[in-house]
Amino acid sequence: MLQNEGQIAFITGAGGGIGRAIAQKFAEFGCSVIVADLNIKGAEETVSMLANPTGNAKHAAITIDVTNKADVVEKMNWVKENYGHLDILMNNAGVSSMHRLVDLTEEEWDFNFNVNTKGVFLVTQAAAPLLIDGGHIVNTCSMAAVKPDPTLPHYTASKFAVLGLTKAMALEFAARKITVNCVCPGWVKTPMQDREIVWEGEMRGMKPEDVRQSYIDNTPLGRLCYPEDVADVVGFLVSPQAQFLTGEALDVAGGAQL
Numbered sequence: 001m002l003q004n005e006g007q008i009a010f011i012t013g014a015g016g017g018i019g020r021a022i023a024q025k026f027a028e029f030g031c032s033v034i035v036a037d038l039n040i041k042g043a044e045e046t047v048s049m050l051a052n053p054t055g056n057a058k059h060a061a062i063t064i065d066v067t068n069k070a071d072v073v074e075k076m077n078w079v080k081e082n083y084g085h086l087d088i089l090m091n092n093a094g095v096s097s098m099h100r101l102v103d104l105t106e107e108e109w110d111f112n113f114n115v116n117t118k119g120v121f122l123v124t125q126a127a128a129p130l131l132i133d134g135g136h137i138v139n140t141c142s143m144a145a146v147k148p149d150p151t152l153p154h155y156t157a158s159k160f161a162v163l164g165l166t167k168a169m170a171l172e173f174a175a176r177k178i179t180v181n182c183v184c185p186g187w188v189k190t191p192m193q194d195r196e197i198v199w200e201g202e203m204r205g206m207k208p209e210d211v212r213q214s215y216i217d218n219t220p221l222g223r224l225c226y227p228e229d230v231a232d233v234v235g236f237l238v239s240p241q242a243q244f245l246t247g248e249a250l251d252v253a254g255g256a257q258l
Contacts, residue, residue, distance in 0.1 A: 015042025
């Protein structure tokens with residue numbers, strides 16, 4: 001029997017990058033995976049890549065705006081009607097931008113907090129009645145929550161908030177034996193990083209590829225983090241081996257957080 005055979009997993013921000021890799025891991029483990037993303041094309045592409053090892057999985061792609069409570073509630077009602085319950089909730093949707101505090105706009109601050117932090121709150125609140133007792137919630141946090149970056153003050157603050165919210169959620173959901181943990185990826189090779197190395201290069205007077213090389217140079221294990229590295233750790237967090245682990249933040253950064 002597969003690790004999570006027959007379980008229902010809902011994952012936000014899975015139209016690419018880390019979310020896509022996690023969705024693929026859930027599918028390999030036997031889950032029916034609901035891929036939710038603001039970008040429906042990306043979500044549909046992810047679903048097209050998902051395995052169905054038992055032939056019984058029911059994967060789906062849906063749009064979701066994690067910052068819009070009405071939309072989130074509507075999508076959870078859809079989940080209830082079509083799946084009945086959830087075993088796993090993966091809050092992965094996230095955004096970033098890059099400016100030092102003195103140059104930061106209020107709009108950027110709000111955008112990062114609305115997606116990265118408020119989105120976790122809204123989706124979890126709406127999903128809670130559907131989660132089975134003994135289920136799992138995993139939030140994608142960031143190395144920025146344990147190693148602040150002066151070029152990302154707003155993003156850093158939003159991820160510190162996710163870290164704190166994860167711990168508070170762990171206490172609240174413990175009565176239902178639902179584990180709540182988060183992962184803190186380091187410098188992950190994704191399309192988001194492709195944008196960030198350009199921004200950081202402009203701020204630091206460096207070529208984008210030199211910025212990327214600096215990430216590698218500052219990672220003790222000597223390479224970038226890949227989405228699959230994060231997916232492997234999330235797979236552990238929703239496994240029977242992690243049933244007594246809750247309120248934890250697992251660094252997936254190759255030592256770069258040290």
